Amino acid sequence: MRSRPADACADCPVRDQAICAALDQDELNELSRIGDHRDYRRGDTIFAAGDEGIACATLISGAVKLSAMDAEGVERIVALVHPSGFLGQLFAATTALDAVALTDARLCVFPRPQFERLMADHPKLTRAILERTQTELEASRGLTRLIGRRDVKARLSGLLLALARAAAPTPCGQAMEFDLILSREEMASLIGTTIESVSRRLTELERDGLIERRGARGLVIRDALALETGEAVRG
Protein backbone atom coordinates (compact mmCIF):
# COMPACT_ATOMS: atom_id res chain seq x y z
CA MET A 1 0.00 0.00 0.00
CA ARG A 2 1.14 3.49 -0.81
CA SER A 3 0.40 7.05 0.10
CA ARG A 4 2.14 10.24 -0.82
CA PRO A 5 0.62 13.41 0.56
CA ALA A 6 2.09 16.60 -0.85
CA ASP A 7 3.34 17.80 2.51
CA ALA A 8 4.71 14.39 3.43
CA CYS A 9 8.00 15.58 4.87
CA ALA A 10 6.57 18.38 6.96
CA ASP A 11 5.29 16.17 9.72
CA CYS A 12 7.63 13.23 9.18
CA PRO A 13 8.69 11.89 12.58
CA VAL A 14 12.24 11.19 11.43
CA ARG A 15 12.60 14.44 9.51
CA ASP A 16 15.50 15.57 11.70
CA GLN A 17 17.36 12.30 12.18
CA ALA A 18 17.23 10.60 8.77
CA ILE A 19 19.40 11.41 5.78
CA CYS A 20 16.92 14.11 4.82
CA ALA A 21 18.04 16.20 7.77
CA ALA A 22 21.17 17.30 5.92
CA LEU A 23 19.32 18.64 2.90
CA ASP A 24 18.04 22.13 2.19
CA GLN A 25 14.46 22.73 1.15
CA ASP A 26 15.06 22.41 -2.61
CA GLU A 27 16.95 19.19 -2.24
CA LEU A 28 14.35 17.87 0.13
CA ASN A 29 11.65 18.61 -2.41
CA GLU A 30 13.56 16.70 -5.06
CA LEU A 31 14.07 13.74 -2.79
CA SER A 32 10.50 13.88 -1.65
CA ARG A 33 9.35 13.75 -5.26
CA ILE A 34 10.93 10.34 -5.86
CA GLY A 35 10.05 8.93 -2.44
CA ASP A 36 7.00 6.83 -1.78
CA HIS A 37 5.60 5.83 1.56
CA ARG A 38 4.93 2.16 1.94
CA ASP A 39 3.51 0.23 4.87
CA TYR A 40 4.44 -3.27 5.94
CA ARG A 41 2.91 -5.65 8.44
CA ARG A 42 4.88 -7.48 11.05
CA GLY A 43 6.58 -10.42 9.41
CA ASP A 44 6.56 -8.97 5.89
CA THR A 45 9.74 -9.38 3.89
CA ILE A 46 10.89 -5.98 2.66
CA PHE A 47 13.92 -7.13 0.72
CA ALA A 48 15.08 -10.72 0.27
CA ALA A 49 18.71 -11.80 0.01
CA GLY A 50 19.63 -12.27 -3.62
CA ASP A 51 17.08 -9.77 -4.92
CA GLU A 52 18.29 -7.14 -7.32
CA GLY A 53 18.53 -4.01 -5.25
CA ILE A 54 16.03 -1.83 -7.08
CA ALA A 55 15.14 0.38 -4.18
CA CYS A 56 16.42 1.84 -0.96
CA ALA A 57 14.51 3.42 1.85
CA THR A 58 14.42 5.30 5.11
CA LEU A 59 12.58 3.61 7.95
CA ILE A 60 9.98 6.00 9.26
CA SER A 61 8.43 3.91 11.98
CA GLY A 62 8.59 0.38 13.30
CA ALA A 63 11.57 -1.95 13.37
CA VAL A 64 13.29 -4.18 10.86
CA LYS A 65 15.72 -7.08 11.20
CA LEU A 66 18.52 -7.84 8.76
CA SER A 67 19.41 -11.49 8.63
CA ALA A 68 21.08 -14.24 6.65
CA MET A 69 20.86 -18.00 6.68
CA ASP A 70 23.87 -19.89 7.98
CA ALA A 71 25.24 -23.15 6.60
CA GLU A 72 22.70 -25.22 8.58
CA GLY A 73 19.76 -23.18 7.34
CA VAL A 74 19.30 -21.35 10.62
CA GLU A 75 18.48 -17.67 10.52
CA ARG A 76 21.23 -15.42 11.88
CA ILE A 77 20.23 -11.84 12.60
CA VAL A 78 23.06 -9.38 12.02
CA ALA A 79 21.41 -6.02 12.65
CA LEU A 80 18.28 -4.26 13.81
CA VAL A 81 17.10 -1.14 12.03
CA HIS A 82 15.18 1.54 13.89
CA PRO A 83 13.34 4.65 12.71
CA SER A 84 15.53 7.04 10.68
CA GLY A 85 17.71 4.08 9.65
CA PHE A 86 18.50 3.44 6.03
CA LEU A 87 17.72 0.22 4.19
CA GLY A 88 19.08 -1.14 0.95
CA GLN A 89 22.26 -1.90 -0.87
CA LEU A 90 23.65 1.05 -2.79
CA PHE A 91 26.60 -0.28 -4.74
CA ALA A 92 26.19 -4.02 -5.01
CA ALA A 93 23.87 -5.36 -7.68
CA THR A 94 22.04 -7.69 -5.34
CA THR A 95 20.94 -7.52 -1.75
CA ALA A 96 23.04 -9.60 0.65
CA LEU A 97 20.61 -9.81 3.55
CA ASP A 98 16.95 -10.41 4.22
CA ALA A 99 15.10 -7.41 5.61
CA VAL A 100 11.98 -8.37 7.53
CA ALA A 101 9.59 -6.15 9.44
CA LEU A 102 9.61 -6.96 13.16
CA THR A 103 6.63 -4.75 13.81
CA ASP A 104 4.24 -2.97 11.53
CA ALA A 105 6.49 -0.52 9.76
CA ARG A 106 6.40 2.43 7.42
CA LEU A 107 9.13 3.13 4.91
CA CYS A 108 9.96 6.03 2.65
CA VAL A 109 11.07 4.15 -0.47
CA PHE A 110 13.27 5.53 -3.25
CA PRO A 111 13.84 3.83 -6.61
CA ARG A 112 17.55 3.23 -6.80
CA PRO A 113 18.35 4.71 -10.20
CA GLN A 114 16.70 8.00 -9.33
CA PHE A 115 18.20 8.00 -5.89
CA GLU A 116 21.67 7.47 -7.26
CA ARG A 117 21.17 10.25 -9.76
CA LEU A 118 20.22 12.51 -6.90
CA MET A 119 23.34 11.44 -5.01
CA ALA A 120 25.47 12.28 -8.03
CA ASP A 121 23.86 15.71 -8.33
CA HIS A 122 23.85 16.54 -4.64
CA PRO A 123 27.05 15.84 -2.72
CA LYS A 124 25.25 16.69 0.50
CA LEU A 125 23.06 13.65 0.02
CA THR A 126 26.09 11.43 -0.46
CA ARG A 127 27.58 12.88 2.64
CA ALA A 128 24.38 12.29 4.58
CA ILE A 129 24.37 8.64 3.54
CA LEU A 130 28.00 8.43 4.54
CA GLU A 131 27.24 9.74 8.02
CA ARG A 132 24.34 7.35 8.31
CA THR A 133 26.51 4.43 7.21
CA GLN A 134 29.14 5.35 9.75
CA THR A 135 26.47 5.38 12.42
CA GLU A 136 25.40 1.91 11.33
CA LEU A 137 28.99 0.75 11.36
CA GLU A 138 29.33 1.97 14.93
CA ALA A 139 26.12 0.20 15.85
CA SER A 140 27.36 -2.99 14.26
CA ARG A 141 30.58 -2.81 16.21
CA GLY A 142 28.60 -2.18 19.35
CA LEU A 143 26.71 -5.37 18.59
CA THR A 144 29.99 -7.16 18.05
CA ARG A 145 31.09 -6.10 21.52
CA LEU A 146 27.77 -7.18 22.95
CA ILE A 147 27.66 -10.66 21.51
CA GLY A 148 31.33 -11.23 22.18
CA ARG A 149 30.63 -11.45 25.90
CA ARG A 150 31.32 -14.87 27.31
CA ASP A 151 28.17 -15.71 29.21
CA VAL A 152 24.64 -15.71 27.93
CA LYS A 153 23.38 -13.68 30.87
CA ALA A 154 25.64 -10.76 30.00
CA ARG A 155 24.75 -10.93 26.31
CA LEU A 156 21.05 -11.04 27.10
CA SER A 157 21.26 -8.19 29.62
CA GLY A 158 23.03 -6.06 27.04
CA LEU A 159 20.44 -6.90 24.44
CA LEU A 160 17.57 -5.95 26.73
CA LEU A 161 19.21 -2.61 27.44
CA ALA A 162 19.77 -2.02 23.73
CA LEU A 163 16.13 -2.82 23.02
CA ALA A 164 15.05 -0.54 25.83
CA ARG A 165 17.13 2.30 24.42
CA ALA A 166 15.66 1.71 20.97
CA ALA A 167 12.14 1.70 22.39
CA ALA A 168 12.70 5.00 24.16
CA PRO A 169 10.99 7.95 22.51
CA THR A 170 14.10 10.15 22.70
CA PRO A 171 17.60 9.12 21.63
CA CYS A 172 18.91 9.26 25.18
CA GLY A 173 17.34 7.69 28.24
CA GLN A 174 15.64 4.35 28.07
CA ALA A 175 12.09 3.14 28.30
CA MET A 176 11.47 1.53 31.67
CA GLU A 177 8.58 -0.43 30.24
CA PHE A 178 8.33 -1.55 26.64
CA ASP A 179 7.39 -4.41 24.35
CA LEU A 180 10.06 -6.72 23.02
CA ILE A 181 10.15 -6.54 19.25
CA LEU A 182 11.95 -9.88 19.06
CA SER A 183 10.68 -13.39 19.68
CA ARG A 184 12.72 -15.72 21.88
CA GLU A 185 14.06 -17.35 18.76
CA GLU A 186 15.14 -14.00 17.33
CA MET A 187 16.82 -12.99 20.55
CA ALA A 188 18.64 -16.31 20.59
CA SER A 189 19.72 -15.86 16.98
CA LEU A 190 21.03 -12.38 17.69
CA ILE A 191 23.11 -13.23 20.73
CA GLY A 192 24.18 -16.67 19.62
CA THR A 193 22.37 -18.98 21.98
CA THR A 194 19.22 -21.10 22.16
CA ILE A 195 15.57 -20.32 22.86
CA GLU A 196 15.75 -22.28 26.08
CA SER A 197 18.74 -20.39 27.41
CA VAL A 198 17.08 -17.06 26.65
CA SER A 199 14.00 -18.19 28.50
CA ARG A 200 15.97 -19.45 31.49
CA ARG A 201 18.09 -16.31 31.79
CA LEU A 202 15.00 -14.12 31.56
CA THR A 203 13.45 -16.09 34.38
CA GLU A 204 16.63 -15.67 36.38
CA LEU A 205 16.87 -11.92 35.73
CA GLU A 206 13.27 -11.59 36.84
CA ARG A 207 13.86 -13.69 39.97
CA ASP A 208 16.81 -11.43 40.85
CA GLY A 209 14.70 -8.33 40.40
CA LEU A 210 16.53 -6.81 37.45
CA ILE A 211 13.56 -7.05 35.13
CA GLU A 212 9.90 -7.84 35.23
CA ARG A 213 7.97 -9.66 32.54
CA ARG A 214 4.48 -8.61 31.54
CA GLY A 215 3.29 -11.50 29.47
CA ALA A 216 5.58 -12.96 26.83
CA ARG A 217 6.52 -9.70 25.14
CA GLY A 218 6.13 -6.99 27.76
CA LEU A 219 9.23 -6.05 29.74
CA VAL A 220 10.05 -3.67 32.56
CA ILE A 221 13.62 -2.67 33.32
CA ARG A 222 13.85 -2.64 37.10
CA ASP A 223 17.59 -2.17 37.55
CA ALA A 224 19.39 -0.86 34.49
CA LEU A 225 22.69 -0.44 36.30
CA ALA A 226 22.74 -4.04 37.42
CA LEU A 227 21.93 -5.17 33.89
CA GLU A 228 24.93 -3.24 32.64
CA THR A 229 27.40 -4.45 35.20
CA GLY A 230 26.04 -7.94 35.58
CA GLU A 231 25.64 -7.52 39.33
CA ALA A 232 22.40 -8.23 41.12
CA VAL A 233 21.16 -5.72 43.65
CA ARG A 234 22.31 -6.41 47.18
CA GLY A 235 20.10 -5.81 50.22
Place this chain on the structure above:
Amino acid sequence: MRSRPADACADCPVRDQAICAALDQDELNELSRIGDHRDYRRGDTIFAAGDEGIACATLISGAVKLSAMDAEGVERIVALVHPSGFLGQLFAATTALDAVALTDARLCVFPRPQFERLMADHPKLTRAILERTQTELEASRGLTRLIGRRDVKARLSGLLLALARAAAPTPCGQAMEFDLILSREEMASLIGTTIESVSRRLTELERDGLIERRGARGLVIRDALALETGEAVRG
Protein backbone atom coordinates in the same frame (compact mmCIF):
# COMPACT_ATOMS: atom_id res chain seq x y z
CA MET B 1 59.04 7.97 10.96
CA ARG B 2 57.98 9.50 7.68
CA SER B 3 58.77 9.36 4.04
CA ARG B 4 57.09 10.93 1.07
CA PRO B 5 58.63 10.25 -2.30
CA ALA B 6 57.22 12.32 -5.14
CA ASP B 7 55.97 9.28 -7.00
CA ALA B 8 54.55 7.68 -3.89
CA CYS B 9 51.24 6.61 -5.42
CA ALA B 10 52.69 5.14 -8.59
CA ASP B 11 53.87 1.94 -7.00
CA CYS B 12 51.51 1.90 -4.04
CA PRO B 13 50.37 -1.68 -3.44
CA VAL B 14 46.83 -0.63 -2.57
CA ARG B 15 46.54 1.95 -5.33
CA ASP B 16 43.64 0.09 -6.93
CA GLN B 17 41.74 -1.02 -3.86
CA ALA B 18 41.88 1.94 -1.49
CA ILE B 19 39.77 5.07 -1.67
CA CYS B 20 42.31 6.53 -4.09
CA ALA B 21 41.16 4.10 -6.77
CA ALA B 22 38.10 6.20 -7.49
CA LEU B 23 40.01 9.40 -8.14
CA ASP B 24 41.34 10.81 -11.39
CA GLN B 25 44.96 11.90 -11.73
CA ASP B 26 44.41 15.51 -10.62
CA GLU B 27 42.46 14.50 -7.56
CA LEU B 28 45.00 11.86 -6.76
CA ASN B 29 47.77 14.44 -6.90
CA GLU B 30 45.88 16.68 -4.50
CA LEU B 31 45.27 13.85 -2.10
CA SER B 32 48.84 12.69 -2.43
CA ARG B 33 50.04 16.18 -1.54
CA ILE B 34 48.42 16.08 1.90
CA GLY B 35 49.23 12.42 2.56
CA ASP B 36 52.23 11.29 4.52
CA HIS B 37 53.56 7.78 4.82
CA ARG B 38 54.17 6.61 8.35
CA ASP B 39 55.51 3.33 9.64
CA TYR B 40 54.49 1.56 12.81
CA ARG B 41 55.95 -1.39 14.64
CA ARG B 42 53.90 -4.31 15.86
CA GLY B 43 52.17 -3.27 19.06
CA ASP B 44 52.27 0.47 18.38
CA THR B 45 49.12 2.39 19.15
CA ILE B 46 48.04 4.33 16.09
CA PHE B 47 45.01 6.04 17.58
CA ALA B 48 43.81 5.76 21.16
CA ALA B 49 40.17 5.85 22.22
CA GLY B 50 39.30 9.32 23.42
CA ASP B 51 41.90 11.07 21.29
CA GLU B 52 40.77 13.98 19.21
CA GLY B 53 40.56 12.63 15.71
CA ILE B 54 43.13 14.83 14.00
CA ALA B 55 44.00 12.43 11.23
CA CYS B 56 42.69 9.61 9.11
CA ALA B 57 44.60 7.16 7.00
CA THR B 58 44.67 4.37 4.49
CA LEU B 59 46.41 1.20 5.58
CA ILE B 60 49.06 0.37 2.98
CA SER B 61 50.53 -2.76 4.49
CA GLY B 62 50.29 -4.77 7.66
CA ALA B 63 47.27 -5.29 9.88
CA VAL B 64 45.54 -3.26 12.57
CA LYS B 65 43.06 -4.15 15.28
CA LEU B 66 40.28 -1.88 16.52
CA SER B 67 39.34 -2.50 20.10
CA ALA B 68 37.64 -1.11 23.18
CA MET B 69 37.80 -1.93 26.86
CA ASP B 70 34.75 -3.55 28.39
CA ALA B 71 33.36 -2.89 31.86
CA GLU B 72 35.83 -5.29 33.49
CA GLY B 73 38.82 -3.69 31.81
CA VAL B 74 39.27 -6.51 29.33
CA GLU B 75 40.13 -5.66 25.75
CA ARG B 76 37.40 -6.46 23.24
CA ILE B 77 38.44 -6.42 19.60
CA VAL B 78 35.67 -5.29 17.27
CA ALA B 79 37.38 -5.25 13.89
CA LEU B 80 40.52 -6.06 11.96
CA VAL B 81 41.77 -3.70 9.30
CA HIS B 82 43.70 -4.99 6.32
CA PRO B 83 45.60 -3.22 3.55
CA SER B 84 43.50 -0.69 1.62
CA GLY B 85 41.29 -0.28 4.68
CA PHE B 86 40.54 3.16 6.06
CA LEU B 87 41.28 4.27 9.60
CA GLY B 88 39.97 7.16 11.61
CA GLN B 89 36.81 8.85 12.67
CA LEU B 90 35.48 11.37 10.17
CA PHE B 91 32.54 13.04 11.84
CA ALA B 92 32.90 12.52 15.55
CA ALA B 93 35.23 14.80 17.47
CA THR B 94 36.98 12.00 19.28
CA THR B 95 38.03 8.50 18.38
CA ALA B 96 35.85 5.77 19.88
CA LEU B 97 38.24 2.85 19.51
CA ASP B 98 41.87 2.00 20.01
CA ALA B 99 43.76 1.22 16.80
CA VAL B 100 46.83 -0.91 17.39
CA ALA B 101 49.24 -2.35 14.82
CA LEU B 102 49.13 -6.16 14.85
CA THR B 103 52.14 -6.40 12.60
CA ASP B 104 54.61 -3.84 11.36
CA ALA B 105 52.42 -1.56 9.31
CA ARG B 106 52.60 1.35 6.92
CA LEU B 107 49.93 4.01 6.72
CA CYS B 108 49.19 6.85 4.35
CA VAL B 109 48.09 9.51 6.82
CA PHE B 110 45.95 12.55 6.03
CA PRO B 111 45.40 15.51 8.39
CA ARG B 112 41.69 15.63 8.96
CA PRO B 113 40.95 19.29 8.23
CA GLN B 114 42.65 19.09 4.84
CA PHE B 115 41.10 15.74 4.11
CA GLU B 116 37.63 17.04 4.87
CA ARG B 117 38.23 20.07 2.68
CA LEU B 118 39.16 17.71 -0.12
CA MET B 119 36.00 15.72 0.49
CA ALA B 120 33.93 18.86 0.28
CA ASP B 121 35.61 19.85 -2.99
CA HIS B 122 35.56 16.42 -4.59
CA PRO B 123 32.33 14.46 -4.33
CA LYS B 124 34.08 11.46 -5.82
CA LEU B 125 36.23 11.25 -2.73
CA THR B 126 33.19 11.32 -0.48
CA ARG B 127 31.66 8.62 -2.58
CA ALA B 128 34.82 6.53 -2.37
CA ILE B 129 34.78 6.78 1.41
CA LEU B 130 31.14 5.84 1.38
CA GLU B 131 31.88 2.70 -0.63
CA ARG B 132 34.73 1.85 1.69
CA THR B 133 32.53 2.36 4.74
CA GLN B 134 29.87 0.11 3.27
CA THR B 135 32.49 -2.55 2.73
CA GLU B 136 33.53 -2.22 6.35
CA LEU B 137 29.91 -2.44 7.43
CA GLU B 138 29.55 -5.65 5.48
CA ALA B 139 32.71 -6.99 7.06
CA SER B 140 31.44 -6.07 10.49
CA ARG B 141 28.20 -7.89 9.87
CA GLY B 142 30.14 -10.86 8.63
CA LEU B 143 31.99 -10.81 11.92
CA THR B 144 28.68 -10.61 13.75
CA ARG B 145 27.56 -13.76 11.98
CA LEU B 146 30.84 -15.44 12.76
CA ILE B 147 30.92 -14.76 16.47
CA GLY B 148 27.24 -15.49 16.84
CA ARG B 149 27.89 -19.19 16.28
CA ARG B 150 27.13 -21.26 19.30
CA ASP B 151 30.24 -23.36 19.78
CA VAL B 152 33.79 -22.16 20.10
CA LYS B 153 35.03 -24.64 17.52
CA ALA B 154 32.83 -23.14 14.82
CA ARG B 155 33.77 -19.59 15.75
CA LEU B 156 37.45 -20.43 15.76
CA SER B 157 37.25 -22.30 12.45
CA GLY B 158 35.57 -19.32 10.86
CA LEU B 159 38.17 -16.98 12.28
CA LEU B 160 41.01 -19.07 10.91
CA LEU B 161 39.43 -19.04 7.48
CA ALA B 162 38.94 -15.29 7.67
CA LEU B 163 42.56 -14.81 8.65
CA ALA B 164 43.65 -17.10 5.84
CA ARG B 165 41.64 -15.09 3.35
CA ALA B 166 43.15 -11.88 4.65
CA ALA B 167 46.65 -13.32 4.41
CA ALA B 168 46.12 -14.37 0.80
CA PRO B 169 47.89 -12.15 -1.71
CA THR B 170 44.81 -11.82 -3.92
CA PRO B 171 41.30 -10.91 -2.74
CA CYS B 172 39.95 -14.33 -3.65
CA GLY B 173 41.46 -17.67 -2.75
CA GLN B 174 43.12 -18.26 0.58
CA ALA B 175 46.65 -18.81 1.76
CA MET B 176 47.19 -22.43 2.64
CA GLU B 177 50.06 -21.50 4.90
CA PHE B 178 50.35 -18.22 6.75
CA ASP B 179 51.26 -16.60 10.05
CA LEU B 180 48.57 -15.74 12.54
CA ILE B 181 48.52 -12.01 13.15
CA LEU B 182 46.67 -12.50 16.42
CA SER B 183 47.86 -13.86 19.74
CA ARG B 184 45.74 -16.47 21.52
CA GLU B 185 44.44 -13.73 23.75
CA GLU B 186 43.44 -11.60 20.78
CA MET B 187 41.73 -14.51 19.08
CA ALA B 188 39.85 -15.21 22.30
CA SER B 189 38.84 -11.56 22.60
CA LEU B 190 37.57 -11.51 19.05
CA ILE B 191 35.43 -14.63 19.20
CA GLY B 192 34.32 -14.24 22.79
CA THR B 193 36.06 -17.05 24.61
CA THR B 194 39.19 -17.72 26.66
CA ILE B 195 42.84 -18.30 25.79
CA GLU B 196 42.59 -21.87 27.03
CA SER B 197 39.60 -22.71 24.88
CA VAL B 198 41.31 -21.29 21.80
CA SER B 199 44.35 -23.41 22.54
CA ARG B 200 42.33 -26.55 23.12
CA ARG B 201 40.23 -26.17 19.98
CA LEU B 202 43.38 -25.54 17.92
CA THR B 203 44.86 -28.73 19.29
CA GLU B 204 41.66 -30.55 18.41
CA LEU B 205 41.49 -29.14 14.89
CA GLU B 206 45.07 -30.22 14.36
CA ARG B 207 44.41 -33.70 15.76
CA ASP B 208 41.49 -34.05 13.33
CA GLY B 209 43.67 -33.00 10.42
CA LEU B 210 41.90 -29.76 9.52
CA ILE B 211 44.90 -27.59 10.28
CA GLU B 212 48.55 -27.92 11.09
CA ARG B 213 50.49 -25.69 13.45
CA ARG B 214 54.01 -24.55 12.69
CA GLY B 215 55.18 -23.13 15.98
CA ALA B 216 52.86 -20.83 17.90
CA ARG B 217 52.02 -18.49 15.04
CA GLY B 218 52.43 -20.49 11.86
CA LEU B 219 49.33 -22.19 10.49
CA VAL B 220 48.50 -24.43 7.55
CA ILE B 221 44.95 -24.90 6.37
CA ARG B 222 44.65 -28.58 5.53
CA ASP B 223 40.91 -28.85 4.94
CA ALA B 224 39.19 -25.55 4.27
CA LEU B 225 35.87 -27.18 3.44
CA ALA B 226 35.75 -29.04 6.72
CA LEU B 227 36.59 -25.84 8.58
CA GLU B 228 33.64 -24.16 6.91
CA THR B 229 31.12 -26.87 7.53
CA GLY B 230 32.43 -28.02 10.88
CA GLU B 231 32.77 -31.60 9.69
CA ALA B 232 35.98 -33.56 10.03
CA VAL B 233 37.22 -35.51 7.04
CA ARG B 234 36.04 -39.10 6.98
CA GLY B 235 38.19 -41.96 5.81
Place this chain on the structure above:
DNA sequence: CGGCGCGTTGACTGTAGTCAAATAAAGTGG
Protein backbone atom coordinates in the same frame (compact mmCIF):
# COMPACT_ATOMS: atom_id res chain seq x y z
C1' DC C 1 -13.06 -28.59 21.16
C1' DG C 2 -8.62 -29.74 19.17
C1' DG C 3 -4.60 -28.44 16.93
C1' DC C 4 -1.23 -25.21 16.29
C1' DG C 5 2.82 -21.80 17.50
C1' DC C 6 5.29 -19.92 21.15
C1' DG C 7 7.23 -19.91 25.59
C1' DT C 8 8.65 -22.17 29.94
C1' DT C 9 10.48 -25.81 32.71
C1' DG C 10 12.88 -30.26 33.83
C1' DA C 11 16.54 -33.81 33.44
C1' DC C 12 20.64 -34.91 31.48
C1' DT C 13 24.94 -34.37 28.75
C1' DG C 14 28.59 -32.05 26.92
C1' DT C 15 31.19 -28.03 26.25
C1' DA C 16 33.44 -24.13 27.92
C1' DG C 17 35.30 -21.54 31.93
C1' DT C 18 38.46 -21.49 36.08
C1' DC C 19 42.45 -22.40 38.61
C1' DA C 20 46.88 -24.28 38.49
C1' DA C 21 51.00 -26.21 36.61
C1' DA C 22 54.21 -27.44 32.92
C1' DT C 23 56.39 -26.22 28.62
C1' DA C 24 57.80 -23.42 24.86
C1' DA C 25 59.10 -19.07 22.97
C1' DA C 26 60.83 -14.53 23.22
C1' DG C 27 63.38 -10.95 25.18
C1' DT C 28 67.45 -9.28 28.33
C1' DG C 29 71.80 -8.54 30.05
C1' DG C 30 76.18 -10.29 30.54
Place this chain on the structure above:
DNA sequence: CCACTTTATTTGACTACAGTCAACGCGCCG
Protein backbone atom coordinates in the same frame (compact mmCIF):
# COMPACT_ATOMS: atom_id res chain seq x y z
C1' DC D 1 76.44 -16.19 21.82
C1' DC D 2 74.78 -17.99 25.98
C1' DA D 3 72.36 -18.13 30.52
C1' DC D 4 68.55 -16.19 32.60
C1' DT D 5 64.09 -13.88 33.06
C1' DT D 6 59.68 -12.99 31.33
C1' DT D 7 55.90 -13.89 28.62
C1' DA D 8 53.05 -16.84 25.70
C1' DT D 9 51.04 -21.21 24.97
C1' DT D 10 49.65 -25.78 26.13
C1' DT D 11 47.80 -29.19 29.13
C1' DG D 12 45.38 -31.11 33.27
C1' DA D 13 41.66 -31.45 36.76
C1' DC D 14 37.56 -29.70 38.25
C1' DT D 15 33.27 -26.91 38.10
C1' DA D 16 29.73 -24.41 36.14
C1' DC D 17 27.23 -23.07 32.47
C1' DA D 18 24.86 -23.82 28.19
C1' DG D 19 22.91 -27.11 24.76
C1' DT D 20 19.76 -31.07 23.82
C1' DC D 21 15.71 -33.66 24.15
C1' DA D 22 11.32 -33.89 26.00
C1' DA D 23 7.20 -32.53 28.40
C1' DC D 24 4.04 -29.10 29.70
C1' DG D 25 1.34 -24.60 29.72
C1' DC D 26 -0.74 -20.97 27.38
C1' DG D 27 -3.15 -18.23 23.98
C1' DC D 28 -5.04 -18.21 19.36
C1' DC D 29 -7.57 -19.66 15.44
C1' DG D 30 -10.08 -22.74 12.75
